[in-house]
Amino acid sequence: MSTTRSEALPSEPRRIRDIAHFDLEAEVVVVGLGMAGACAAIEAQEAGANVLAIERFGAGGGTSANSGGVIYMGGGTAVQKAAGFEDSPEEMYKFLVAVSQPGANEEKVRAFCEASVEHFDWFEAHGMPFKRSFHHEPSLESITDDCLVYTSGEDCHPWCEIAKPAPRGHKPQVVNKGGPFMMQCMMGAVERMPFPVEVDTRVDTLIVDDDGVVVGAVAKTAGDERCIRATKGVVLTAGGFILNDAMRDLHAPLLSKVQVHTATEGDDGRGIRMGQGVGAATLYMDLGEVALPYTIPNRLSRGIYVNQHGLRFINEDTYYGHIGIAGLYSQGGQVYLLLDDSCYERGRVGLEPSWVGETIEEVEREAGLPEGSLVSTVELYNRHAGEGRDPLFHKRSEMITPLVTPPYALIDCRVENAIWSAFTTGGLHTSVDSEVLNGDGAAIPGLYAAGRTAAMFSGQGYPGSGTSLGDASFFGRVAGRSAARRRG
Ligand SMILES: Cc1cc2nc3c(=O)[nH]c(=O)nc-3n(C[C@H](O)[C@H](O)[C@H](O)COP(=O)(O)OP(=O)(O)OC[C@H]3O[C@@H](n4cnc5c(N)ncnc54)[C@H](O)[C@@H]3O)c2cc1C
Incomplete structure (x- = not known):
């Protein structure tokens, strides 16, 4: 406007x-x-x-x-209990304070967490139904009428070491997008x-x-x-x-x-x-939610994000909004996603690979990244990936696959070329x-x-x-x- x-x-x-x-x-x-x-x-x-x-x-x-209609509630809501997840206001508080730093308003977070079960009940009492079910694909609302989802990387590093993970995204009971x-x-x-x-x-x-x-x-x-x-x-x-x-x-x-x-x-x-x-x-x-939704479906998190220096900067399995915020505020929006043939899939936004090559050197050169930068990043990543480890950013082992299957695809996610979205x-x-x-x-x-x-x-x-x-x-x-x- x-x-x-x-x-x-x-x-x-x-x-x-x-x-x-x-x-x-x-x-x-x-x-x-x-x-x-x-x-x-x-x-x-x-x-x-x-x-x-x-x-x-x-x-x-x-x-x-x-909107997607996902509402963050926890501490032991009826849906969490029915779906078999243990949660408490304290664990919810520990997570939200940690993930919101620096500058979280701890008094507000405390009030939000302590009354969260009551808040869920209030919604139901005012006519909003929630199915007692869990949706496995993280970060995004279900396209079915299922409710509960991990929306915020609760089960990812470092948050899973700070608070006991629990899914807290609640979508009202409706097929597809929940907002309407x-x-x-x-x-x-x-x-x-x-x-x-x-x-x-x-x-x-x-x-x-x-x-x-x-x-x-x-x-x-x-x-x-x-x-x-x-x-x-x-x-x-x-x-x-x-x-x-x-x-x-x-x-x-x-x-x-x-x-x-x-x-x-x-x-x-x-x-x-x-x-x-x-x-x-x-x-x-100056702040906002910044979404770089390329790692949806979550399978794409098996690739790696790099900056303009060919270096990784985050665990790719976390909430896509954390990647967007780190990508914009710390990397100036200069971000690429590297995938190999074993983990490539058309992303939710349907973006085609910008550069494809039989070797990492080839895509690095084609994309104009500094010589040897992407090659050494992938070498280091693959050295530990074979053991399911990521000593730099602690991606979960189930999301780690060595990137060794050509062809390799590099997606240009730079903010000036790709679809990011934001609200304040x-x-x-x-x-x-x-x-x-x-x-x-x-x-x-x-x-x-x-x-x-x-x-x-x-x-x-x-x-x-x-x-x-x-x-x-x-x-x-x-x-x-x-x-x-x-x-x-
Ligand atoms: C595609 C999309 C998906 C999203 N998904 C999620 C999600 O799943 N979960 C989540 O937590 N957030 C999500 N968000 C963000 C979330 O929807 C918004 O941040 C949230 O809805 C804001 O609510 P609000 O009540 O502050 O504002 P709004 O819902 O925008 O309400 C503000 C109202 O004020 C009216 N208004 C504005 N100015 C005036 C005026 N001067 N006089 C009178 N009326 C006025 C507007 O017309 C509007 O009706 C999503 C956003 C988008 C766009």
Whole structure:
């Protein structure tokens, strides 16, 4: 979405003294009806507040409805138990903190893990079914209606030595991609609630009183401005900013190199800019989930990723998003995948090999890699692969095969040539109670945020598939509850 420089800047709030009259009023006003917003609105209603939900498009759903629908939950959910996996909030916490370093918000991770079983039960109680089954192919949602999946490299080095591995990605019970059905369930739950939903209404800025308390928002419906009063709070759940070019170039220039921005139109940063306009701090605005989905199916993990120096940089059996993040943020997006004939298979994205040769020297030369670099990398890899070992990056032995069967194929995965995808994980700085915080760490009264409008609980690393919807849904509920409890 081509945007001007000014569209990367905070949105100036309106003063209550300049508002002639309010068109609508509710105790809790929820802005944006994707996963985070639906959870916030339902929870605020159930906490006894009078709620108004606002959605800029004709119906709710947002990017959540376009997603794989995998939600990260664990600690011993009914599905985990039925599928025979032992898990505990403590193991889940140890994994998530480790995988999200540096900079994980440990307080939020703790709250997320401790209430995860209750969160799963809440989804089921609100009409979202989950089959009691396990899907063996890691990293990705099932194409059947199976539920549980290893989505985040929990059973890979180094995480498997830090926490007892357990699969925690839960896809609702539907064949194929889970997002549309997941949000159909959530919208069904919203419809069963008594609160109104104003659709085709885009919120553009917040309203503050003379003490800086957020008391409402200004929206547009069919070009007409409407002022909305929120007597307890406004919850911003309006998605991230991956589609706002100017904002992305300003805050996350590396993500601008990625060709596919996984999002729907609402991800234009408005929610974040509204928060910034009333003094909110932001966190991790340069970060995102970056997917390099070439190692799907997982069989392709038997190959090796190398950088422009012909050197490996990661255990290839881990979650493809970890490879994408390491590939973009540490290797500048200069990544190649080498396969031999025994492990080659057309990847999920159907990319053909860029260079094929009968020897490693040949593909190295053809690809223009430094002389001897790929040859010595493969020599070292093969020396230990025969024993099923990987002393450099500790790939699991079952995923190690010596690369000795010609022809060899090198796939050009460089970010400028290949299909990577990304969404933002940075956003407004929020407390464990989903209050939006200012630069001093103090809560801005009357303002809450969740989902991709808020910074995720993770720090540097996107923990894995399912954690965005996990974070959005859980802290969406927290936001709704906190706003409902506030004394207006
Ligand atoms: C292809 C794909 C697959 C994915 N798969 C997964 C997965 O399996 N698991 C996972 O955890 N994550 C996944 N993600 C990421 C995940 O879908 C998102 O990060 C998550 O849905 C964000 O939820 P949200 O509620 O914050 O935002 P959204 O779902 O985008 O909701 C925001 C809502 O706010 C509305 N809105 C925006 N601006 C305004 C405004 N100014 N006024 C009023 N309304 C507004 C939007 O229209 C939208 O309805 C995937 C993403 C994509 C694109």
